[in-house]
Amino acid sequence: xxxxxxxxxxxxxxxxxxxxxxxxxxxxxxxxxxxxxxxxxxxxxxxxxxxxxxxxxxxxxxxxxxxxxxxxxxxxxxxxxxxxxxxxxxxxxxxxxxxxxxxxxxxxxxxxxxxxxxxxxxxxxxxxxxxxxxxxxxxxxxxxxxxxxxxxxxxxxxxxxxxxxxxxxxxxxxxxxxxxxxxxxxxxxxxxxxxxxxxxxxxxxxxxxxxxxxxxxxxxxxxxxxxxxxxxxxxxxxxxxxxxxxxxxxxxxxxxxxxxxxxxxxxxxxxxxxxxxxxxxxxxxxxxxxxxxxxxxxxxxxxxxxxxxxxxxxxxxxxxxxxxxxxxxxxxxxxxxxxxxxxx
Ligand code: TXA
Ligand code: MG
Numbered sequence: 500x501x502x503x504x505x506x507x508x509x510x511x512x513x514x515x516x517x518x519x520x521x522x523x524x525x526x527x528x529x530x531x532x533x534x535x536x537x538x539x540x541x542x543x544x545x546x547x548x549x550x551x552x553x554x555x556x557x558x559x560x561x562x563x564x565x566x567x568x569x570x571x572x573x574x575x576x577x578x579x580x581x582x583x584x585x586x587x588x589x590x591x592x593x594x595x596x597x598x599x600x601x602x603x604x605x606x607x608x609x610x611x612x613x614x615x616x617x618x619x620x621x622x623x624x625x626x627x628x629x630x631x632x633x634x635x636x637x638x639x640x641x642x643x644x645x646x647x648x649x650x651x652x653x654x655x656x657x658x659x660x661x662x663x664x665x666x667x668x669x670x671x672x673x674x675x676x677x678x679x680x681x682x683x684x685x686x687x688x689x690x691x692x693x694x695x696x697x698x699x700x701x702x703x704x705x706x707x708x709x710x711x712x713x714x715x716x717x718x719x720x721x722x723x724x725x726x727x728x729x730x731x732x733x734x735x736x737x738x739x740x741x742x743x744x745x746x747x748x749x750x751x752x753x754x755x756x757x758x759x760x761x762x763x764x765x766x767x768x769x770x771x772x773x774x775x776x777x778x779x780x781x782x783x784x785x786x787x788x789x790x791x792x793x794x795x796x797x798x799x800x801x802x803x804x805x806x807x808x809x810x811x812x813x814x815x816x817x818x819x820x821x822x823x824x825x826x827x828x829x830x831x832x833x834x835x836x837x838x839x840x841x842x843x
Contacts, residue, residue, distance in 0.1 A: 500663065502666070504518065504670065506670065506671045508625065508626055508672050510625070511626045516626070516633055519531060519667060520633030523540055524542065524634060526542065526545065526551075527667060528665050528667075529541075529669065531630055532626050532627065532670075532674055533622040533623075533626075533627040533674065534623045535674060535679050535696050536650040536652055536674050536678070537650075538643055539641055539665065540639065541639055543636065544577075544605060544607060544636055545607075549610055552564065555664040556644070556646045557645055558646045559646070561612050562612060563611045565639070566610065566639055567619075567620055567621070568619055569632040571585075571588055573636070577603055577619060577637055579602075583689060584685055590704070592621040593622055594622075594680075595695055598619055598683055598685055600619065601616055616684070616686050618682065624671070624675070642679060644660040644661065645660050647733055648733060649734055649799045649802045649803060649834070650732065650799050652796075653672070653673050654671075654672075673796075673800070675796070676696035676792075676796060677797060677798060677800070678827065681698075694828075696795065698822060698825065698826075700822055733836075734803070736761065736805050736810040736813045738802075738834045739812060739813070739815065743764075743816055743817075746764070747775050750772065750775065750777040750778075753812050753814065754777045759808070759810050760780065760810060760811075761783040761784075761805040761814070762815075763801055763813060765788035765789065765816055765818055769816035782810050783810060790823075791821075791827055794824075794827055798827060799830075
């Protein structure tokens with residue numbers, strides 16, 4: 500049975516952090532909150548421990564992991580540092596930013612999927628930092644969900660997604676950002692590999708030549724960030740992105756087809772459609788937003804709710820296309836990618 504321990508997220512009890520750290524040191528898998536999403540942690544420089552992460556998630560060995568550190572000094576032990584790494588770390592660490600840098604020899608190939616680079620992140624969440632500091636070495640931690648499924652933003656999502664495949668879950672309540680860190684490749688010309696909680700425009704203040712994240716990932720980028728090349732973040736239901744004007748029509752169509760429909764809206768127009776004539780048939784309605792920060796915080800939780808409500812289809816009103824919404828749009832596009840019959 501997986502053990503679940505509650506922790507105060509702003510002032511974590513040292514007894515809980517000690518238990519989590521000693522479980523990790525003994526080679527166990529421990530899920531813990533970060534400011535972005537829950538991570539599934541294991542000792543990052545110990546091959547057998549890292550192998551358990553891949554087994555628990557059903558993650559292909561071609562998808563590299565992030566090493567979580569408790570500061571720049573620990574990051575420098577696993578990665579070759581640069582001036583731009585210093586600049587960007589000074590501005591945004593600790594926080595929702597992952598840096599891809601040339602890796603040092605001490606990092607096992609299983610962590611980096613055989614790449615010459617390694618991803619490192621110094622999280623801000625006191626529970627995450629407290630655990631890493633007590634372990635005293637980097638902690639490898641992907642999002643604590645089964646491969647291709649929605650990232651967990653609450654401890655119960657970890658239970659629903661991985662169940663007994665985790666040894667210990669540290670429950671620090673909901674994550675602050677609710678969407679993963681932004682991944683920036685600094686091995687060459689700086690570029691965003693994964694849009695995330697830290698926006699491109701904020702990063703550009705420190706990295707003026709940073710390449711923009713595209714809404715669609717080009718083949719070259721997909722190859723250098725293998726975890727992004729396939730369907731990710733998908734609920735069990737078919738997720739369909741619909742613009743506000745087509746929502747009412749889509750609702751009628753799906754309910755008529757006897758689908759169990761969930762709906763996620765953000766605008767006034769979307770809210771009206773969700774309250775229209777077909778609304779009584781809806782299994783679930785979520786209004787997210789109004790802004791990208793609030794939307795991101797609640798999105799994955801809404802998708803877990805849809806699964807719990809056994810929705811067969813989730814109609815999601817398309818959010819705005821602006822930069823501030825890039826991470827949200829990226830996740831929604833991936834979540835809808837496995838849709839067998841896109842709504843037209
Ligand atoms: O917010 C987050 O980043 C969360 C929390 C737990 O810290 N972690 C997370 O890990 O999202 P994961 O494994 O779900 O995503 C790691 C991302 C993937 O897109 C992967 O391709 C990329 O980081 N990545 C890791 N190492 C890389 C490398 N050496 N080169 C390029 N991309 C890399
Ligand atoms: Mg993930």
